[in-house]
Amino acid sequence: MNKHIAGIVLYNPDIPRLQENIESIYKQVEQVILIDNGSKNIKEIKFLINRFEKLTLIENKQNKGIATALNQIVNYSMNCNFNWVLLLDQDSVSPLNIIDEFDRYTCTDEKVAIICPEINDRNSVQVSNSNNIEEYEYVKECITSGSFLNCSIWYEIGGFDEKMFIDYVDIEYCKRVIRAGFKILKVNRVELLHEIGKRNTYKFLWLNVPTYEHSAFRKYYITRNTLYFTRKYKEDENILYAYLKVIKRLIIVVLYEKDKWKKINAMYRGMRDSYKMI
Structure with missing residues (x-):
């Protein structure tokens, strides 16, 4: 019988939501490991986890980013x-x-590096695709949350890219998985309730433009890592298309979002700093 472990990355979590998260997985695994990235509400986190026996908390005194926490x-x-x-x-x-x-599915194919679920976004009005007639399918990428990771393959391909800090970390890892000849298996009948982000739809001419509104902090990393990822995998990716995505996001900020100058400056710095990463 296989032993199982779950890992959760924390940064200023909503405590009731975190409790719901822990309770949903706690009885399914032998151990839960929590990596805290310098949360301001660490006392509340510790008070919550003291109610559970098989939880281990590792505290990073500062925010080291999602990639480092996942590698931990x-x-x-x-x-x-x-x-x-x-x-x-x-x-x-x-x-x-x-x-x-x-x-x-862990023993069906030794090339499977990740097993992932169908994602059900809390904030989406779209109906999930859980009625897919296929029991499972192979996909090219998945988000980190809900992914069942093969530890040996993670070690073989070098773990998560810690230069990225946040944003595109999962996409970049999936890219290396596929390029190394491994597979990502999606189980269609398993649904994970997950909050992808607050989605807004803006009217631009005759088009409805869906977007997720992020802080200037996130705008920086999204811009930087979009371009870094594209250059890192230039054999497969289109740098012109990447710049068009950045320009589209910039137009949306200028036309619709608050804190325009902070976000524009953050995106400019992200573009500039992306050149330093390769």
Whole structure:
């Protein structure tokens, strides 16, 4: 019988939502590892987790980014002799059968690096695709939260890219998985309740333009990492298309969003700093 572990990355989490997250996965695994990235509400976090026995908290005194925290989780899991680890964001709620369902596929193909669920966005009005007639399918990428990660393959391809800090971390890892000849398997009947972000739709001429409104902090990393990722994989990616995406986001900021100058400045710095990363 396989042992199971789950890892959750924390940064100023909403405590009731975090409790819901922990309770949804706690009975499905032998251990839960929490990596805190310098949360201001660390006392409330500790008060909550003291109610649970098999939780381990590792505190980073400052925000080291999502990539570093994910690498800490997988390193810890390997040191404790776990072969697979379930990665979760702090606002995700797992179905009660996620581990049992994923476990069915861990031995079917030695090339599977990630097993992932259908994502059900809390803020979306769209109906999920859980009625897909296929039991599972192979995909080219998935988000980090809800992904069941093969620790040995993570080690083989070099873990998550810590230069990225946040944004595109999951996409970049998936790119390396596929390029190395491994696979990402999506189980269509497993749904993860996850909050992707606040989505807005703006009217531009005759078009409805959907977008997620982010802070200047996030605008910087999204811009920087979009261009860094495209240059890093220039054999597969289109740099012109990447710049067009950045320009589109910039136009939306100028026309519709608050804190325009902060965000424009952040995006400019992101473009500039992307050249320093390669």
